[in-house]
Amino acid sequence: MKQGSYPTAGAIAQTVRHESTSLNGVREFFASAGIVAYATERSGMANIAARTTLAPTTARRISTFLDMVTPAVGGLVMQPAGVQALQLEIGPMTACGRLREAADAKNQSPVGRQRVVLECLDVSSDERWEWMGILSYDHSFRLKSGQFTTSRPRVTFHVRSGPHPTQAQILVEIRHADDHDVVTGWMGALLPASERWSFLPFALLNDRHEEIRAVVAALGGTNARVANPQLQRRGTRTSAGEITEFTRNMQDARYTTLMQGLESLLDRADAVDDAILGAFDLYAWSGSTKSPVAARLRLKQLNRDPLTVTWGAAREQRTASGLPLASGVQLDADGWEAMTPVGWDEDRKMQHLRGVWHQILSSVATATARQAA
Known part of the structure; x- marks a missing residue:
């Protein structure tokens, strides 16, 4: 898609008709645009999209919604990668605290090729976790018409201390296929290599x-x-x-x-x-x-x-x-x-x-x- 262009109603309708498109995402997109859609089937939602003229700024956000996946969760474990260097007894003394300190320092600064940005850092909305963050990142989506559009979906993560002070547990709320990898890559880029931290996806044992x-x-x-x-x-x-x-x-x-x-x-x-x-x-x-x-x-x-x-x-x-x-x-x-x-x-x-x-x-x-x- 060229700079300044945006998805047309026909291109959006064609994409909605395709079985790989998330219908829940379509409903959320319509709701975010102030459109009341009573249709429950794919064909009905596509007909609504074909008859609706959207503002360019609204149409460009569609890639945030059309490839949403079924809600899921995954996790990471932050822990030392080998022997860590001695640290001065100042600042946070736990992995959870050190991660929050590094995240706060990187607030609103883009990281990596997808320009991942920390938009929010606050106490977790879930009492079982200590703090949470919300990241946004560049996300390209190919419409079934062949057009490409880019938007910035958000992914939420929650952090708490692990069983040992040198460990932190991270929960990732997954709504897009890339969400888990985006959080992993962003956290891996936060801390200097000299501190020797690793972020490992949480997994069960091989013989599980x-x-x-x-x-x-x-x-x-x-x-x-x-x-x-x-x-x-x-x-x-x-x-x-x-x-x-x-x-x-x-x-x-x-x-x-x-x-x-x-x-x-x-x-x-x-x-x-x-x-x-x-x-x-x-x-x-x-x-x-x-x-x-x-x-x-x-x-x-x-x-x-x-x-x-x-x-x-x-x-x-x-x-x-x-x-x-x-x-x-x-x-x-x-x-x-x-x-x-x-x-x-x-x-x-x-x-x-x-x-x-x-x-x-x-x-x-x-x-x-x-x-x-």
Whole structure:
């Protein structure tokens, strides 16, 4: 797209019709522009876009919304990279404090090729975290008409001290595919190399089944159910004589299943596929005991990617007319279908994901300590 030009209504409508475009992002874009859109299907949203003339400044912001991903969270761990040099006993004495000091010094200064800028630095809006920041960065988007447009989406992160003063835990709220990498790159450029800090994506161990047991127990207890696993080849296989040729050459296996217990998935991975569990859907109750909500999440850690938790859906124990279901509902396939979807907004979904990430960090720390004992 040339300097001074902007996406036309036809180009926007063509992009909205494409199945890869985020409909939730389209709705948020219309809302930010003051447009009331009642359409629920892709074709209806595209027709609205085709008939709407947007101001150039509004149209240029569209790339912030059209490729939004399903809300998710991931994390980083700040810790020493090797032996650190002696430091004077002045200023922050923790990794969390040092990171905030460096971030404050870099406030409003662009970093890197994407011109990443810290727009906000404040106490975290979530009481489980100490402080938070909001970054904006250059983001290019190719419309289906072939035009390119650039906008500056924002990504929010939260920071708190880790188990040791030399560690800090960082949570990243993911709404675009690049968000996690943007935060990682920006933090890596904050501190001088002489201080020897590293920012590592949070991930479970390579042989992670014990940690997965701890995570599922923390999130849902004995009532948690899982489904739709994705298995990946282990780094170290058992001897060739103990497994079939197919299993020996299997790299990745995806299964479509109904809800079941976690142990059945792990048994399949260990005894049949000689693999590790890389991703799965988790169903667990959330909220108060008087009005519980069943939530579906997707936990994923494939190859060398970090662990992420992606929003799925939520349902409550009510009929479509709003009346409570006649009897207690079990968390299984039939119970899930009997319940009614809950229309949480994006902020409520992210709040739930932050709570899930907090539980994951606590459960993994407990599992690691138990294994080390």
